[in-house]
Amino acid sequence: MTVTDGEGSGMTQRIITGALLIIMLTALLFLGGWYFAVAAFIAVTLCIYEELRALKQRGHHPVCWTSYAALAVSVPLMMYYSSVVIIPTLAIIFFCIILQVMRREEPLLTDVMVSALPMLTLVLPGMCLFGILDTPLRRMQAMLLTMVFAIAVGGDTFALFTGTLIGGKKLCPRISPHKTVAGAVGGLIGSVGLAWLVGYVFARVLPTQAFPPMWANIVVGVVGGVAGQMGDLFASMVKRHCGIKDFGTLFPGHGGMLDRMDSILFTAIIVYSYRVIVMTFIPV
16 A cells, blocks of 8 residues: 555654543542542533534534533533433433424424434543542552543554555445445454553552452443444444534644544543443452
């Protein structure tokens, strides 16, 4: 496969930006707590803004304030009360969306559905990310947060390089014409391998502390890897629907915040579910 100068330059820019983001992420994972929560809140807020902006450009009329309000309320609630507040918060905000649309001169069912889209694809995953911070054991909290990004970012990276090197049959050409089956398989292998590696490193660095068994980390790597790729494809579906290439230009070579966070947010749902299972059924 021949790589043109433009493609090579774009790949270099993507790698440099990715490296800088990894450095920033490493610092936030080390600090944890409210430092991570504030950074995550800003990131998810930007994701909501970018998705709503794209939907408006397509001609939709979503209720915007509900997504921002739900995210703002969920930060302290999820950090201290976790799973207890997920359903009530989403239910109340969804009722607000319905009431807001019903009060319009021309209430449309599509407006309700479009308004609920950021709630399900951005706010809910964001709540799961904040919910991991409610993990009582600091070592488990650090491992789970690291696992979210390792599975998602590792999967993206492995998928990119595997798909570029091997090519072959397209995965979902109507949604994302550049993604291949080989890339998806390579991405999944990368997600599983890095999930196992994160668990192994934490167990080796803190040998006197109890951690979930390795087979459990492999399982969450498989499911989280699939979820991350689904998040990436779903974001591509939204972009195709809205007629845009990227959600923004915040990160050179990567697009907007949502272009970088799509797989991370979907993976966060799986890892948070893993956290609930681990803290309930697996002694650590």
